[in-house]
Amino acid sequence: MKKTLILAGALIAALAMPSGAALAAGDYVKPPRHSWSFSGPFGTFDREQLQRGFLVFRQACASCHGLEYVSFRNLAEPGGPEFTPGQVEALAADFRIQDGPDSSGEMFERPGEIADRWPNPFRNKQEAAAANAGKAPPDLSVMAKARTFERGFPWFITDMFTQYTENGVDYINAFLQGYVDPPEDLDILAGNHFNLYYPGQIVAMPNVLFDGAISYTPEGSDRPVAPETVAQYAEDVTAFLMWTAEPHLEQRKRIGFQVMLFLLVFAGLLYFTKKKIWGRLGEDGAPEYRA
Amino acid sequence: MSTHSPTYVPKSAGAKWLESRLPIIGLVHSSFVAYPVPRNLNYMWTFGAILMIMLVLQIVTGIVLAMHYTPHADMAFSSVEHIMRNVEYGWLMRYLHANGASMFFVAVYIHMFRGLYYGSYKAPREVLWILGVIILLLMMATAFMGYVLPWGQMSYWGATVITNLFSVIPVVGDTIVTFLWGGYSVGNPTLNRFFSLHYLLPFMIFGVVLLHVWALHVPGNNNPTGIDVKTKKDTVPFHPYMTVKDTFSATLFILVLCWFVFYMPNYMGHADNYVPADPSITPSHIVPEWYFLPFYAILRAIPNALLGVIAMFAAIAVLAFLPWLDTSRVRSGSYRPIFKLFFWLFVVVNLGLGYLGAMPAEGAYVIWARILTILYFAHFFVFLPLLGLLEKPKALPNSISESVLKKSGSGMPQGAAAKPQDA
Numbered sequence: 001m002k003k004t005l006i007l008a009g010a011l012i013a014a015l016a017m018p019s020g021a022a023l024a025a026g027d028y029v030k031p032p033r034h035s036w037s038f039s040g041p042f043g044t045f046d047r048e049q050l051q052r053g054f055l056v057f058r059q060a061c062a063s064c065h066g067l068e069y070v071s072f073r074n075l076a077e078p079g080g081p082e083f084t085p086g087q088v089e090a091l092a093a094d095f096r097i098q099d100g101p102d103s104s105g106e107m108f109e110r111p112g113e114i115a116d117r118w119p120n121p122f123r124n125k126q127e128a129a130a131a132n133a134g135k136a137p138p139d140l141s142v143m144a145k146a147r148t149f150e151r152g153f154p155w156f157i158t159d160m161f162t163q164y165t166e167n168g169v170d171y172i173n174a175f176l177q178g179y180v181d182p183p184e185d186l187d188i189l190a191g192n193h194f195n196l197y198y199p200g201q202i203v204a205m206p207n208v209l210f211d212g213a214i215s216y217t218p219e220g221s222d223r224p225v226a227p228e229t230v231a232q233y234a235e236d237v238t239a240f241l242m243w244t245a246e247p248h249l250e251q252r253k254r255i256g257f258q259v260m261l262f263l264l265v266f267a268g269l270l271y272f273t274k275k276k277i278w279g280r281l282g283e284d285g286a287p288e289y290r291a
Numbered sequence: 292m293s294t295h296s297p298t299y300v301p302k303s304a305g306a307k308w309l310e311s312r313l314p315i316i317g318l319v320h321s322s323f324v325a326y327p328v329p330r331n332l333n334y335m336w337t338f339g340a341i342l343m344i345m346l347v348l349q350i351v352t353g354i355v356l357a358m359h360y361t362p363h364a365d366m367a368f369s370s371v372e373h374i375m376r377n378v379e380y381g382w383l384m385r386y387l388h389a390n391g392a393s394m395f396f397v398a399v400y401i402h403m404f405r406g407l408y409y410g411s412y413k414a415p416r417e418v419l420w421i422l423g424v425i426i427l428l429l430m431m432a433t434a435f436m437g438y439v440l441p442w443g444q445m446s447y448w449g450a451t452v453i454t455n456l457f458s459v460i461p462v463v464g465d466t467i468v469t470f471l472w473g474g475y476s477v478g479n480p481t482l483n484r485f486f487s488l489h490y491l492l493p494f495m496i497f498g499v500v501l502l503h504v505w506a507l508h509v510p511g512n513n514n515p516t517g518i519d520v521k522t523k524k525d526t527v528p529f530h531p532y533m534t535v536k537d538t539f540s541a542t543l544f545i546l547v548l549c550w551f552v553f554y555m556p557n558y559m560g561h562a563d564n565y566v567p568a569d570p571s572i573t574p575s576h577i578v579p580e581w582y583f584l585p586f587y588a589i590l591r592a593i594p595n596a597l598l599g600v601i602a603m604f605a606a607i608a609v610l611a612f613l614p615w616l617d618t619s620r621v622r623s624g625s626y627r628p629i630f631k632l633f634f635w636l637f638v639v640v641n642l643g644l645g646y647l648g649a650m651p652a653e654g655a656y657v658i659w660a661r662i663l664t665i666l667y668f669a670h671f672f673v674f675l676p677l678l679g680l681l682e683k684p685k686a687l688p689n690s691i692s693e694s695v696l697k698k699s700g701s702g703m704p705q706g707a708a709a710k711p712q713d714a
Contacts, residue, residue, distance in 0.1 A: 041554055069372045138566070142372065145557055146565035153646070165555045168562060199575070245565075248375075248382045255383075256553025263546045270539035277531050281330060283696050285524035286532070 029196045030149055031174030034235070038242060039166050041257060044250050045243055050081035052216060052226060053240025056233045060208045061140060064132060067118040069141035070244050076114070079250040080243050088114055095119050133191035135204040144168040144238070144245035147175075149197075168245070169238050171197060176234035179207035209233045297325045297528075322508055327526035328533055329514035331695045335405040336512065337540035338398050340533075344541050345395045346500065350493050352388040356381075360440065362486035364479035367442035368567045386556040387548075392434050393559040394548045396582035399427060403610075408634055410622030411513040417614040419506040424611045426499050431583070431607075433492040436485040438580055443564030448577045450477045450485070456590075459597040476570065516694050517622030518687055525691035576651065584648030585641050589667065591652040592660035602664065609671045616671050618679030626685040630678050637670045 037046045054075065057067070072092040075083045083091070092112035097119060100107035112119070122128035128136035138146075148167040151159060159165075174197045182194035188202060195203045209230045216224035216232075226232050243249070280287050299320035301307040310316055359378050361370035374381035403423070406412055412420035439450045454471050458464040473480030511520060520526055527533070551558060559581060563574050579587050586603050593599035609616075624631050640663050647660045688694035 069369070069376060074376075142565045146562055148562035160555070160558065163554050165558060252382060252386075252553055252556070256549065259549050259553065260546065263542055263549060267539060267542040267546065270535065270542055274535045274539050277535050281527065281532075283524075283692070285330070285522075285692065286527045288528050289523045289526075 027201055028149075028199045029174075029178075031170045031197050034166070034170050034173050036166055036169060036239065036242070038239070038249060040163060041253060043253060045080070045239065047082050048225065049236050049239045050243050051083065052232075053236035053238070053243075054081055054083075055216075056209075056214055056237035057140075057240055059214050060233070061237065063121055064128075064137040066120040066122075066137075066139040067141050067244060068120065068139045070118045070247075071114070072112065072116055072118070073114040074247060077247070080247060081240070085114070092116060133204060137205065140241055140244065142245045144172060144242045146245075147171045169242050172241060173234050173238040176209055176238065177230055299325070322504070322529075323534075324528065324530040326508060326529040327520070327523070328512050328529055329520055329525055329691050330527045330532075331514050331516065331525075331691050332512060332533070333515055334536075334540055335401070335409075336514075337537045338402040338405065339507075340537035341398045341541045341544050342395070342402060343500070344545075345391060345398055346493070346496065349388065349391050349395060350497070352384045352391065353490070353493065355384050356388055357490060360486075362440065362483050364442060364482050364568070367440060367482060371441045383552070386552045390548060390551045390556060390559060392437060393580070393582065394544070394551070395430065396434070398544065399430065400582070403427070404638065406513075407613075407637070408624040409513055409515060410517055410617070410619070410624065412614045413617065413622050414614065415510045416506075416513060419503060419510070420614060421611050422499055422503040422506055424607070426496055426503060427610075428607060429492055429496045429499065433489060433496065434580065434582065436489040436492070438564075439482065439485045440489060441564055442482060442568045443561075444566040444568055444572070444574050445561045445564040445577070447477060447568035447570065448574055449579055450481060452577055453579070454481075456600045456603075459600050461597070513622060514691060515623060515625060516688055516691055517626070518691060521690050522692070578649055581645065581649070584646075585644035585667075586648070588644040588648035588660045589664045591648075592657065592664040602668075606667060609668070613671065613675075617675040618677075619675075619682065619684070620679070621684040621687065626687055627678070627682055628685065629682045630675075633670065633674045633678065636666070640666045640670070 036043070037049065038044060072088050075081055075091070076085045076088040092114050095112035095116070096109045097112045097116050098107055099110050102108055122131065122136075125136045145168055149171050151164075151167065155164075175195060178196040178198065179193065180196055182188055182201075186194065188194055192202050192204060193206050194201060195205075211230055212228045214228065214233060216226050216228050218225060226236070246252075284290070299310075299317040301310040301316065306316060356374060359370065359374045359381060361367060371385070374385050376382075378384075406420065406423070435449075435453060439446045454468055454477065457471065458468045460467060469475060471481070472478065473484060514520075561578065578584075586606055589606050590599045590603040593602050619627065619630065621627055624634055643663045644660065644667065647656050647663065650656045652660070688697070
């Protein structure tokens, strides 16, 4: 037994070693694990957090990044930030949306409606790139599912059992807080920035979050509802992006539990049915053949 | 008990009328009700039924998805997002379909390893086995084209890498690739034809599956002892014995599928595929789906591109020749002590190749991939042919029922277990 354990340990070490070497060449720091309200089989979004996250998105992200697949109406739907329909209508009306052509063939502008998609900050990719030192900021709708980091052996196996699926949000959360002073010997070209967690560590996006820059103090109150810190902003906006990427997450987990429960009970009944039926078999075979 | 007569006799006037014109109820009855199966089949034998269920699940969810999907390079990605967000239970259909494909391969690989261990490919089941290899090839083609449809970065670049494999064919390679693409790079025509073929191939799979079942029902099932059915005592009727066992096993399998669908639906996919396809940006790491990784590792293990492609396809094609490469007359690995070791070595080799396929092709990974590739082919061309000649198998039981009664043990008087020579 002891020998087997030593052998297994040696095997794991042998497998783990080359992957460690490969990581050093990749040049980024693995994001730390964060605890999220929506992780695990019973996870749900924290509405207040999503609402704060939306605020952060609007003030810190929306001037460069789009949210192409999110419609205003989504913000009021169950399972999301659940703003009131009135709030969302007022929000949409703040935007001017191009529509048309009208009956005379002209394009026109009108106030936004809840059925409209979130308007892109740029008319097209070219304009977005031109305004951002040649690199168009990516759309954020599915960003929380479009980013990840290497889990490595054996974690990619244990993740299956622990249901760790927060690679994307852990990365984004760390990335938003990852703007630290670069190592002194590193030459960074103008328009580029150093980020600990970005693969390659040189990123076009500048730091956008600063302590106290976004107010969490509701009107008519003198105390913020959450700390006005970079860590809090990053966590809130990341949770918001998880919702935009997976708007039916709560429904999925809720139905999932019901389905799993049903299947478990069903499997149990089938097991005993099977046992009973197979119990009819004697040494002379199936009773069906005896007649 | 009297309902389980071995041959179907129509009772109602309508059934008699139909049966005398098209004996289809009788066919179903003889194939899935009265069909005798060895009584000692273990749970490894339930994966055939599981695969049938998975194929139907894939076809049903796929047809629903196709109702909402747009196979156009500019719209495919956003139509998938439309399914995920706006179609009622669209997320469920898509996650079932994507994870269902992965679990389909889990089941098919278990099914194949079961066949490898118990010698299910040996006479008289060679045609059955070869039909299975054809199904595997069709499944791989279908899954590959399906992964292209969301038109994310990994879709696009995976399609580019895999289709480019054909360019190594001497003289006509480039022409073939242009023909596959419908242009000079992967683009809208490629996506369109992949969608069309992705819809077609599952029905071809279904056809070959029917042949596979037909070819199974002629010689009947193999079993864990590998010895032939001798008397009725060795068998049970398919219904209710196998139907209830298959249903139980399939329920557990679907439970595992649901674990992924509902709790970690993107675990088996790639994050890069949530980035829309962009021909101007190559992902740092182009990796196929996990079920292709062992073959991808073999492809990259060989420095010459043409030989690598040949080796990769040979790794699958060699399976079709397995019935004649294995020289042992004993079917079941249970009675072959040395084969057993090599079988598990082969399993480890495959897992190792899978791991290496996901790693970058550099340094120690390449060396390991080469060692394991050699071991992979050695299993078919060296170990199996030699083992059959050199290995001394253990004594086989006299009959299936003898082996069953011996195992269930204590309740049976010793004499009874040794008896069944009569009948």
